[in-house]
Amino acid sequence: MKIVIIARRSKHHKPEDFAPHSDAEAAHAFDYMEEEFFREVYGLMDGSGALIIAEAESEAAARAKMAELPLSKAGMLNCEYIPLKAYRGMKIAANLLRGKDAAEFLT
Numbered sequence: 859m860k861i862v863i864i865a866r867r868s869k870h871h872k873p874e875d876f877a878p879h880s881d882a883e884a885a886h887a888f889d890y891m892e893e894e895f896f897r898e899v900y901g902l903m904d905g906s907g908a909l910i911i912a913e914a915e916s917e918a919a920a921r922a923k924m925a926e927l928p929l930s931k932a933g934m935l936n937c938e939y940i941p942l943k944a945y946r947g948m949k950i951a952a953n954l955l956r957g958k959d960a961a962e963f964l965t
Contacts, residue, residue, distance in 0.1 A: 861920045862940040866907035882928040
C-alpha cells in the first residue's frame with residue numbers, strides 16, 4: 859500500500875541539534891530508497907521536513923520502519939501518516955459519460 863508520510867523536525871530542538879544525526883539519517887534514507895520503501899521524497903518549502911511517498915504492507919509497517927530512523931530514535935522527528943487507496947473517480951466519470959450506471963463502479 860502507498861502511504862504519504864509528512865515527517866517534520868521536532869520544534870523542541872534547535873537546528874544545530876540535528877547536525878550530529880545528519881549523516882546517519884541520510885544513509886538510512888538512501889537505504890530506504892534502494893529498498894523501495896521510500897518511493898518519492900520531497901523537501902517541504904518551509905524547510906521543516908519532508909513529504910515521503912512510501913510503499914509498505916500496512917500503516918503499522920511504515921510506522922515501524924520510520925521508527926528506525928536516527929531522528930525518530932532521538933525523539934526529533936514527528937510523522938503524520940496518510941494511507942492511500944486507488945482513486946476511482948475518473949473511472950466513474952468516464953463510465954457515466956459512456957451512459958453506464960455509476961452505482962456499479964462504487965463498490
